[in-house]
Amino acid sequence: MDLQREAPEDEIKRLQRCLNDLVSVLALPAMWSGREPAQIVDRLLDSLLGMLQLDLVYVRVDNPAGGAPIEVAKVAPSQNRMPRSEELCKAINQWCGTDPQKWPPLLRTSLGDRDILIVPSRIGLHAEIGVIVAGSARADFPIQTELLLLSMAANEAGIALQEARLRSEQKHVASELDRRVAQRTAELAQANEALHLQVALLQKIPVAAWTVNPDGTTAFVNQSWLEYTGQTLEFVRSSPEAWMSAIHPEDREETARRFWDGIRTGQGFTMEVRCRRLHDGEYRWHLNRAVPLRNAEGKVLRFVGTSTDIEDVKRSQEDLRTAEERTRLIIDTALDAVITMNVQGAITSWNKQAEVVFGWSKSEAIGQHLSEMIIPERQRAAHERGLRHFLATGEGPILRRRIQVTAVRRNGAEFPVELEIVPMRLGSDWVFSAFIRDITDSKRAEEKLRESEFNLRQLTETIPEMLWSATPEGVIDYCNARVLDYTGFSAEEIMGGGWMKLLHSDDIAETTRAWMSCVRTGAPYRVEVRTFHAADFTYRWCITSALPLRDQQGRILKWHGTIVDMHDWKCAQEELRNTQAALAHMTRVMTMGELTASIAHEINQPLAGIITNASTCLRMLAADPPNVDGARETARRTIRDGNRACEVITRLRALFSKKDASTESVDLNEATREVIALSSSKLKENKVILGVELADDVPFVTGDRVQLQQVILNLLANASDAMSTVDDRPRKLLVKTEQDEGDRVRLTVQDAGVGFDPQTAGRLFDAFYTTKDDGMGIGLSVSRSIIESHHGRLWAAPNDGPGATFSFSVPGGHKAATAADSIRAMQNPPRTDGA
Amino acid sequence: MMITRSLVSVVDDDESVRESLPDLLREFGYAARTFSSAEEFLASDCVDQTRCLMLDIGLPGMTGPDLQRELKLRRQQIPIVFITAHRDEAIRTRVLEEGAVECLFKPFSDTAVLEALNTALQVN
DSSP: OOGGGOOHHHHHHHHHHHHHHHHHHHHHHHHHTTOOHHHHHHHHHHHHHHHSOOSEEEEEEOOTTSSOOEEEEEEOTTOTTSOOHHHHHHHHHHHHOSOGGGOOSOEEEEETTEEEEEEEEEESTTSSSEEEEEEEOOSSOSOHHHHHHHHHHHHHHHHHHHHHHHHHHHHHHHHHHHHHHHHHHHHHHHHHHHHHHHHHHHHHSSSEEEEEOTTSOEEEEOHHHHHHHOOOHHHHHHSTTGGGGGBOHHHHHHHHHHHHHHHHHTOOEEEEEEEEOTTTOOEEEEEEEEEEEEOTTOOEEEEEEEEEEOHHHHHHHHHHHHHHHHHHHHHHHOSSEEEEEETTSBEEEEOHHHHHHHOOOHHHHTTSBHHHHHSOHHHHHHHHHHHHHHHHHSOOTTBTSOEEEEEEOTTSOEEEEEEEEEEEEETTEEEEEEEEEEOHHHHHHHHHHHHHHHHHHHHHHHSSSEEEEEOTTSOEEEEOHHHHHHHOOOHHHHTBTGGGGGBOTTTHHHHHHHHHHHHHHOOOEEEEEEEEETTTTEEEEEEEEEEEEEOTTOOEEEEEEEEEEOHHHHHHHHHHHHHHHHHHHHHHHHHHHHHHHHHHHHHHHHHHHHHHHHHHHHHHHHSSSOOHHHHHHHHHHHHHHHHHHHHHHHHHHHHHOOOOSOOEEEOHHHHHHHHHHHHHHHHHHTTOEEEEEEOTTOOOEEEOHHHHHHHHHHHHHHHHHHTTTOOSSOOEEEEEEEEETTTEEEEEEEEOSOOOOGGGGGGTTSTTOOSSSSOOSOHHHHHHHHHHHTTOEEEEEEOSSSSEEEEEEEETTOOOOOHHHHHHHHHSOOOOTTO | OOOOOOEEEEEOSOHHHHHHHHHHHHHTTOEEEEESSHHHHHHSSOTTTEEEEEEESSOSSSOHHHHHHHHHHTTOOOOEEEEESSOOHHHHHHHHHTTOSEEEESSOOHHHHHHHHHHHHTOO
């Protein structure tokens, strides 16, 4: 624009426009109000580019805090070939330098391919706020109004920026304040929460907690305490000792003393008291502790305390103590010496028995080296080696089992012990327990036993009897040499079940049955069995018997048995049996001979009557006149006496019957009556006063009637004979039958005779033993054989007064006595009580 | 002439004898009394009147020979005829030695009894 060619109206227009622009510039602060400096700068540049015909405009606002300045450059929209804002700012700084104070008022330079005029305007009096740079390629730039406008704009911008800066500072302070307030608030909230937590914690921890003021009054108690004791906060605060109402009455005085001591001295306290639990009323042990809280000067602010229920702990401590005491007692009363040793080999415990066995007291032993105390010197190195080996490898061949070793006493004497070492882990270390038993005595006893066993074995091997033993199960485990010699078998062949090979095949089944029965019941074993005899290759009768050896509880430990060859004896018995049978027959004949007189007497009596009556009868009939009535009477008596004679003969027939030993049902009463009838005259002759007591209810016996009668006859005759020399007392004879126990019948013949000498009682029943001048001495012997063949028993006993009583007892209604029974009875005589 | 029957006493524990013998004795013309034991006879009032005693040897309690001795001690000279069922000559000999008139073994005949009584009473 060319100012020189301006018309006045143009001049007016130009000035008009300038005024408008000035007004616009002056209006800018209103727009800037409250804006940030960057916005102010931005608006300023836009306004300047709009008002003035500029190609570029640049503002720099320095940062009063010393930071990077705000730099903005803009170019007119028409100057689209202008460089970008950053490059422009750089270029302007190069042109003008960094110090605005030194900037020239006008600067000609080139921008791109164009020359350009640059006018800087200071913002602030000394450009302390910044600068505005306006640039234009116009030749008339800058005209006066433009300079005025630029300066006005710079001024206004300076004021606005100053305000904005101030405002920004205020705003910064305010926000800083806000931030600090917020931060503090957050911190407070946090602190508050922590406090709440602490209080809740204090209230809820499962331990009673409390604080006490320095004067002893209660400041605080937590809920745990209140719940435990049932006290209220008000109550606790009502007096310093109020809380003690929960303490066991016996503990209260001590509690108060310690409490006040702790408060007064400022030391706090620790005490164990019994405290009552509300919900079950139980007094439980508590640990009450209090510590002082002091300020920086050391003044006590509060006491803080807890009360902990230690009842269970205390109980378990008590239990532990009891258990320990018990263990100690057990160990001390143990029969073994019990010693423990640590890994160093030092003794850590030493019981009473150890003191007894080794002669060292506990106090002497503890801490000493075990090897030096009880191990003979020559073995110590081995002991130490073993210990080291175990600690290194965990192996110990002698551990955990009983071994026999030599130990040494305090006096240096060595002795045998049984030792067991048991290692135990105690924490990280090993502890060794040693159980030691002095076996000097048992060793000695063992040797003795071995010796006596040897002697016994020698005895059993040299004794001239066959011996054997068996296990409780009946397995033969020993036979002496006699058995082997006799049978010709080896021990191996006989042991176990092999003994059956020794037996006659006919006897095996029965013998095995008998043996197993005895093994089962523990009854004495006794069998007669044919056993192989090696010397002559025959089976010989042997009695094999055994008795069980029992322990104190009655359990069978072993069977001990013998084998006795009784072959010859059995043969002799057989012979004797035959002899006795012969004798029995002979006696019978002889008894009958003796009886002949009695029999004649018995028959002659009625015969005398018969003949006399018959004679009288004849004479009465021959008289004149005949005495018919008298004759009839005498004839009648003749017939009666005839019948009487018949009866006598009938009875005699039974006695004289030629029958051999027979079996029938015998009424012993009847048989006895018959014998009495037949003997009565002889008894009468001997002036015997006979008493007869026959029980009605005796059962019949089964057997040989004649044999039994022979026995009765024999007993009566003996009784009568025994009294033949007795004149100073009645010759009383009592014959009695009665029921004996077990359905047996007993017959007793009691006399008042000379009796028998108890010395010779055992021989009464021996054959050919007699005290009579004219006796053969076989009567009682045969009688006993007869009774025994009837499964009965015959015995004699002296009377309380004079005389003797002979009795036999036979079973009632038993099975027929056979010849075999008779033989057995003779072979195995039962006990001979009183005989 | 008044005939007084002589008294013969019989001592025997056997009833058949005590029943039968008195009848026979009466047939012979004697009076007869019976006793079952020696004691009974001694206790009776017949001892003095008895002209002959027929006495059993085997009596219960006091035997025939005992009674014989007892009567001798009492100086009662009664002739005694022993009767016994026990045929034992030794006893017979002994009692005869002791003064008995006769010893009859049962059973005896009526004539043997009559002879013995005649001997005892010396009836010709």
